Amino acid sequence: MDEKRKVIFSGIQPSGELTLGSYMGAIRNWVELSETYDCYYCIVDMHAITVRQNPADLRRRALSQLAQYIACGLDPAKNTLFIQSHVPAHAQLGWVLDCYTMFGELSRMTQFKDKSAKNAENINAGLFTYPALMAADILLYQTDLVPVGDDQKQHVELCRDIAIRFNGVYGDVFTLPEPFIPKTGARIMSLTTPENKMSKSDKDPGGCIYLMEKPEDVLRAFKRAKTDSDTENCVRFDPAAKPGVANLMQIYSCASGLGFEEIEREFEGRGYGDFKTKVGESVVELLRPIREKAEDLLKNKDYLASVYREGADRAAAVAARTLRKVYKKVGFVER
Ligand code: ATP
Ligand code: LTN
DSSP: OOOOOOOOEEEEOOOOOBBBHIIIIIHHHHHHTTTTSEEEEEOOHHTTTOOOHHHOOOOHHHHHHHHHHHHHHHTTTTTTEEEEEOOOHHHHHHHHHHHSSSSHHHHHHHHHHHHHHHHHTTOOOOHHHHHHHHHHHTTTTTHHHOOGGGHHHHHHHHHHHHHEEEEEEHOOSOOOOOEEESSSSSOBOOOOOSSBBBOTOSSSSGGBBBTTOOOHHHHHHHTOOOOOSSSSOOOOOOTTTTTHHHHHHHHHHHHHOOOOHHHHTTTTTOHHHHHHHHHHHHHHHHHHHHHHHHHHHTTOHHHHHHHHHHHHHHHHHHHHHHHHHHHHOOOHHHH
């Protein structure tokens, strides 16, 4: 038998429809890593309820997200695809880790500060302790690498600190994970306000491209994308001076595989109009097979149920081993 393969864990909340941001920042890498690592890709519905959700929408989006994971190229036979609330060990380890996570650490989390500013009427305890649950997700599987976009780096680093603290008291219980962040596409910005991250719970629909969006809507959104108010009208990579153009270049680079210099050369002497159309077309071609496959899969609910049930069984078996060890270490009586 060959050596034990390294472990990957990552997850996305079904808090909205998957966006081009989550694809380019995360899922694209999940697919690439899925052949060589032992991968767990989760639909983190327990995280999603830190913000109030409509129950029927949450349920529908969790299923649709599973179909989109598969459609993006994650083969359920080679990857463990599952829903977080199906594996109780996440909540169980989450509680233990709450007791090893400091108030000060959680107060520094940028996502908590952002989300509490956006949901001032519902700053609940779950929103605050969310990174400890995320640490549980990762540590249950003795994860080596966590492929995420740039905005999640802080949470993965906190997860590492929690693991170091726990291991410091009880010995080597947890593998220390590392974030895996792509060179291009780690932070795709909104098409209408390029100073903000493209985000699925964004209230401005024009700023976001969804994986399941129709081609004509994708093209229209790119035609309306904000470029820059400079008079240069020239495609050049300069995020500070030209954030809108830089964002479109990132997207085009991820969709086409071209480097920034090649893109500058391609559009030399041509204006922003041509450029935006071309970026839109490249994204349409990237998304077409994903949308078609996901739509097909969504017609077969029995198949999807078999995938998430098998995934939960596999995940639960691994998670139980870590949880048992943790319970023993902290001094709980064995049943
Ligand atoms: P929400 O609006 O509910 O917070 P989101 O759209 O920000 O959601 P997440 O579910 O938080 O998306 O992110 C899923 C994964 O995709 C994470 O790994 C995250 O880092 C990555 N990601 C999300 N948005 C972007 C983006 N705009 N650019 C690059 N990566 C992203
Ligand atoms: N916090 C992440 C979602 C998430 C996650 C995880 C990502 C929850 N648990 C474990 C990687 C590993 C987010 O908001 N994008």
